[in-house]
Amino acid sequence: MVDLLDSTEQVKQIYLVRHGETSATEKGRVCGNSDIGLTAEGLEQVDMVASWFYDIQIDSIFSSPLLRAVQTADAIAKAVMQPTYYKHSGLVEKKEGDWEGKTYWEIRDENQKQWEKWSKDPINYAAPNGENIKDFVARIDRAMTDILSNYETGNRIVLTTHAGVIRAIIINALNIPVENFFRIDVPVASISKIDWSSNYSTLKFTGLSPEEYSFAVA
Numbered sequence: 005m006v007d008l009l010d011s012t013e014q015v016k017q018i019y020l021v022r023h024g025e026t027s028a029t030e031k032g033r034v035c036g037n038s039d040i041g042l043t044a045e046g047l048e049q050v051d052m053v054a055s056w057f058y059d060i061q062i063d064s065i066f067s068s069p070l071l072r073a074v075q076t077a078d079a080i081a082k083a084v085m086q087p088t089y090y091k092h093s094g095l096v097e098k099k100e101g102d103w104e105g106k107t108y109w110e111i112r113d114e115n116q117k118q119w120e121k122w123s124k125d126p127i128n129y130a131a132p133n134g135e136n137i138k139d140f141v142a143r144i145d146r147a148m149t150d151i152l153s154n155y156e157t158g159n160r161i162v163l164t165t166h167a168g169v170i171r172a173i174i175i176n177a178l179n180i181p182v183e184n185f186f187r188i189d190v191p192v193a194s195i196s197k198i199d200w201s202s203n204y205s206t207l208k209f210t211g212l213s214p215e216e217y218s219f220a221v222a
Contacts, residue, residue, distance in 0.1 A: 013201040016152070019057075019162045020170045020196040021080065023072040024049035029192050032107050035166075036100030036134070041071045049193035050076045052214050054083035056195065063158020064088040066151055068095040068165045076193075077164040090155065094147025097166035101134030127183055141182050144172035152200070170196055170210075177205040 024046030028035040042050065053076065062084045067077035069091040081089050103111050111131075112119040122129045130136035135143070151157065163173075167190040174188055175181075177198050189211050190196070196210040 013203060014159070016157065016200045017160045018198045018200050020173060020198065021053055021076060021162060021164045022167050022170055022190050022192055022194050023076040023164065024053070024193045026072050028105070033105055034100045034103050034108070034111070036097050036104050037070070038104050039070050042075050046072070046192070047075065049214055050079040053193055053195065054079040057084050057162070060084070061160060062086055062162055063160045064090070064155070065162045065164065066090045066092050066095065067163070068097070068169065069093055070096055073164045073166065080162055080164065088156070088158070092147065092151060094143065094150060095163060095165045095169055098137070098140045098168040099135045101131040103131040103134060127185065137185050138182055140168065141172040141175055141185070144169055145176045148173060148176065174198070174207060174210065178207060
């Protein structure tokens, strides 16, 4: 097997953490940019996430500014006693516009034509006043470029954010077609990891859920 990673390149370990459960995830509602907090169970979940990081020397934490992600970042920051902690607006979830707060079944029943358009082309069709997947993935790519180019991140970085953002980061890091967006499963309170360099990135694991934490190797 040929090692495509240049041994002289600096490799950053990036941990991607999805926030814990919210009332929206519990009920299957589209949340997007809605700024809601974690449920009681969600708070317990992020405490479990935080405990997973106890023995890892984390250099920096970046969080979406939305409350559910901030609560997740706060728990991790406390666990690792981390002073370098940023809220980055580029890490907010995909804008769902008029579909915010609705289930997909409500969206289908309220406007059959919109539902059919989205079903036929979920990558390019956006909810009214929302973002489409292609533009969203490009936005996240710009945000990651900013974070990795303009901040003192260190080599071990935690990003607390949202399912869509994590999918977009993985797609961009691996340079895979955006059409694979919905094929990446990112459960609530899950951890994914990418070893990143400027020329080559490796997905080490994805969607590590709470019940699997004790079996994972950092």
